Amino acid sequence: MPLKFIYFIAFTFTLILPTQAQKIKVACVGNSVTYGAGIKDRAVNSYPAQLQKLLGNNYQVANFGYSGATMLKNGHKPYWTKNEFKQSQDFAPNIVIIHLGLNDQGNNNWPKHKDEFIADYLEMIAVYKNLPSKPKVFICKMTPTFSGHHWFEEGMRENFKDIQNKIETIAKTANVQLINLHEPLYRFPEYFPDNLHPTESGATVIAQKVYGAITGDFGGLKLPKFYGENMVFQRNEPIIISGTANANDEVLVNLNGEKSKVKVSANGEWQATLPAMKAGGPFPFKVESKLSENINFSKVYIGEVWLASGQSNMDWKVNQSRHAKTILKDSLNPNVFVFSMDPKVLNGRVFTKEELALCNTNDYFKYSGWSNTKDDILENFSAVAYAYAYNLQKELNVPIGIICNAIGGSPAQSWISRERMEQTHETISMLNDSWQNPLIDSWNSKQKTKNFDHNKNLNARHPYDPTFLFDSGILPLTNFNFKGVIWYQGESNAERVDLHERLFKMLINDWRIHFKKPELPFYYVQLSSINRPNWGAFRDSQRKLLAIEKTGMAVSSDIGHETDVHPTQKWIVGKRLAKVALAKTYNKNIAYSGPLLDFVNVINDKLEIHFKHGEGLKTVDGTAVKDIEIAGADKIFVKANTDIKGNTLIVWSENIKNPRFVRYGYASFTNGNLINKNNLPASTFSNILD
Known part of the structure; x- marks a missing residue:
């Protein structure tokens, strides 16, 4: 590690370490993602536990996650009323990481109370900032909710985006640092087997993001x-x-x-x-x-x-x-x-x-x-x-x-x-x-x-x-x-x-x-x-x-x-x-292009086909145009006769008295041979619109 980087880390520690004898206390506040729901051995594999390992002995990280918790005071399970909220304050933290909002996105909460979200969040930030320990508060853009969630298309998709936008507004209003937990986790749906809760690997990503925000260490x-x-x-x-x-x-x-x-x-x-x-x-x-x-x-x-x-x-x-x-x-x-x-x-x-x-x-x-x-x-x-x-x-x-x-x-x-x-x-x-x-x-x-x-x-x-x-x-x-x-x-x-x-x-x-x-x-x-x-x-x-x-x-x-x-x-x-x-x-x-269909005129029992890039219309081998068919209104196609006149292709068949449709090069393996004066091949085409 370069010497100047060591000085940088040492400087960061002295800014936030209360005294040399004390550890920097980090309170992880949140819902089931913070708690580590669904993670095997969550006591050692949840994101707060992994964050502790990354930060080392100079820090003390505590997990105050509560499954199902909402930021909204009027939500179905407000974090405000839980013991974890009081415990996180009694912890006297020097740093607070807040990750809430995922449970507010449900239609049982968001439609009625969305206008209260910003005020509730700002109040919670103020509660922590006003603690005697005067902690530095970080708030998080939410981890993803993936499309496999059974309420995703029933309003959750839109509610989620609304909450994320409000969290960005809150960070600016409260002048707190925003940690983006949405990226890169949004690119790892395999880390979210139930479309909401991360696995141990997902928790590792969260811990790394929070570690970077706390220390400023992003690998140089x-x-x-x-x-x-x-x-x-x-x-x-x-x-x-x-x-x-x-x-x-x-x-x-x-x-x-x-x-x-x-x-x-x-x-x-x-x-x-x-x-x-x-x-x-x-x-x-x-x-x-x-x-x-x-x-x-x-x-x-x-x-x-x-x-x-x-x-x-x-x-x-x-x-x-x-x-x-x-x-x-x-x-x-x-x-x-x-x-x-x-x-x-x-x-x-x-x-x-x-x-x-x-x-x-x-x-x-x-x-x-x-x-x-x-x-x-x-x-x-x-x-x-x-x-x-x-x-x-x-x-x-x-x-x-x-x-x-x-x-x-x-x-x-x-x-x-x-x-x-x-x-x-x-x-x-x-x-x-x-x-x-x-x-x-x-x-x-x-x-x-x-x-x-x-x-x-x-x-x-x-x-x-x-x-x-x-x-x-x-x-x-x-x-x-x-x-x-x-x-x-x-x-x-x-x-x-x-x-x-x-x-x-x-x-x-x-x-x-x-x-x-x-x-x-x-x-x-x-x-x-x-x-x-x-x-x-x-x-x-x-x-x-x-x-x-x-x-x-x-x-x-x-x-x-x-x-x-x-x-x-x-x-x-x-x-x-x-x-x-x-x-x-x-x-x-x-x-730069071979003939491209422009429009078709019906002239009695023949079709007159006009092209873009059709100058010098001809066939590559000098024979009649191949793989070309016409049909009447019934769209039953038959092989067509052809004649090239200038830059226009004339097609007809004795079996079609009222032709309406033409197609060229429609065989999967086509022997179509139509080109222009620059020897560029014509595209497969038809004038069927549906």
Whole structure:
């Protein structure tokens, strides 16, 4: 431990230690969570007991928790009337930790008495502050109440949020320090088997949070795990550097001659903002602390930064793709910097005890570090993401940084936050049952059943469970500035096309909120071709999702494989995504899309189909358009005849006298051959609205 940090701790002790002969008394005031209800051997494993171990012999920690207690005086079981309340005052504490409110959220308390909550809480704070021992009072944002609670959708969800907001107001009004017990516990539902009470592991998190608040010890100066040599910061936008350090430390950030000094908050967090900078590098990057070791990087860059995510087709490695040897020999670019977040456990067998332990928010991903040379990091990096970054760099001529955290087999719901998933009954159902829920694709359910050996009582989450990959792979990145996102996923949601549409919109909106960029570009890959049910309808659904603002789509159906879900021509996919970004984000005057359905006219017994991006309409092999069908009002489709006139496609059938509907590329494994003058393939399409 650095000497200056030892001095800091010693200084903290002398501020609050009454005399050298006395111990610092800590009173833990609260409900069943403080008491340790449901925790085996709570006398040694409850959060106050664990806090005692962390603080050591200079402190005396006492547990004054009472199960079911409310803050409200008019609640069903007010803490004010319990012996524990009087005992906590007689204890003559030097520090008081109050964690109350969870039992106030019930409809038997909150609707009638919510307007009394702030006054009651302020009065309790005053009672403790006015004790002869004059304690320092901390209050806590409540630990989570999860969606599986039987009253969650009956008002508890809204009541809980209302109470949390009022607690923040109370902390400011009373000028007391607020300890956020909601985070990170909200990302660990496995620690709450009854959706309300934490296990011993949950109590450990609470104890650590309270320990940090009392001592100011947050482990010294730290940066996020994805910071490092050869990293890239986003150009032409303010550069935000964030991290943690010990409370009341001062941190000085120095990048490319620009400096920013900030004071660390009482909860150990800090954030420094540097002005927008032009592309360039390498630059030295230093983060200096008064109280712990400094952090220095000799080479970082400023350029364009993107996030690549999704499932296995995005995760597919450079060394697995077609022409891998040529790519690794001739297409290396020293101005492309890649960073992988890879799973520590993902396989098709029963997870071992050690592997199950890795299935949590903190431990699931391993971080590769940044690389711009031919090495294991690059060879095992996403082929699509590398092709994308390479083609961007070639056009923009600035450093390109790209982080990939794609996970094979992952469904969309695993990438969406709990905050968002808790808003609809449908997604709450998915949160509460991820085993054989009919809303979840059967392959994902079978994989979880296999990995968990049919054991529904395991105190663990599966990587495919809703919110898991958001918690472990997206939330840690949200303070980093990305220019945009590229996404290749859908295979694990193809059984429920309509549901995927809702989840996809939810995901994009959710990420834009968390990244604080409401117009964050989001460019995705339309699924390829394979003989699996629903893939034609799914591709058409993805086309319709282009209605979402600031999105773009790369078609891949022309390079699919009849039986292999992992077509190997990833360079083509990455290049097509790059065209989308260059045109839509960087305003380059280039073709970026194949023909997209615009509108259909009915001309007697024929349909006249008009396209966006349809200039130079033709077929790739010069033959008639393939995999195209029409139907009348009955929606019974038959094979259609076709004729291309300029940029318009004419379709008809002798068997359909009053055609109304057309669909193209709807076979799951399609041989559709329609392209435009830039040889970009047409998307699967139909003009059926329902």
